[in-house]
Amino acid sequence: MIEKEHPDALFVYPDVILSSYPRPQQLAEFAVRAHLPMVNAFRFFVDAGGLMSYGATASEIYATAAEQVAKILDGARPSELPLQQATRFELVINNWTAKALGLTIPPSLLVRADEVIESPPPFATH
Numbered sequence: 001m002i003e004k005e006h007p008d009a010l011f012v013y014p015d016v017i018l019s020s021y022p023r024p025q026q027l028a029e030f031a032v033r034a035h036l037p038m039v040n041a042f043r044f045f046v047d048a049g050g051l052m053s054y055g056a057t058a059s060e061i062y063a064t065a066a067e068q069v070a071k072i073l074d075g076a077r078p079s080e081l082p083l084q085q086a087t088r089f090e091l092v093i094n095n096w097t098a099k100a101l102g103l104t105i106p107p108s109l110l111v112r113a114d115e116v117i118e119s120p121p122p123f124a125t126h
Contacts, residue, residue: 002034010038012045014055024048029123032100043092049121051101052093056086090114096121 002010010031012018018027019042028049031038040046041055064084072078091109094117098105110116 002036007036010036012038012040012050014041014045019044024050025121025123028097028121032097032123035101037098037101037103043090043115046092046094046097046117047121049097049123050094051097051103052091054091055089057088057090060086060088092117094121096124100124 010027012027017023024045025048028038028045030036031051032049037052038045038050040050040053042058043053043055044058046053064086068078068081068084071081091113092115093105093110093113095105095110096118
């Protein structure tokens with residue numbers, strides 16, 4: 001279906017199904033085969049071979065969730081807890097994937113990245 005539409009890129013919304021093993025690697029492999037830059041909100045998609053991610057750090061997400069759970073276990077009503085918003089974000093770029101797609105990431109973007117991955121993803125080492 002996606003290949004029929006000829007999109008220029010692919011953004012994978014991080015839901016529980018698409019984020020669960022082995023989906024990130026399957027999606028990344030599909031995107032590289034289809035020559036689609038794949039952008040995501042979480043770095044584990046980039047580790048799997050996606051092009052880049054920009055989103056809240058996993059450590060902050062987990063810490064915030066743990067704090068909220070602790071408050072609920074201490075008797076707070078969930079409906080009375082304030083909505084928490086992330087404050088730390090990270091940009092991760094997979095330069096191996098960029099090269100596989102024939103893309104050159106501008107140096108100005110590479111410098112801003114929190115991490116640049118140069119090694120091939122798991123599906124490329126078979």
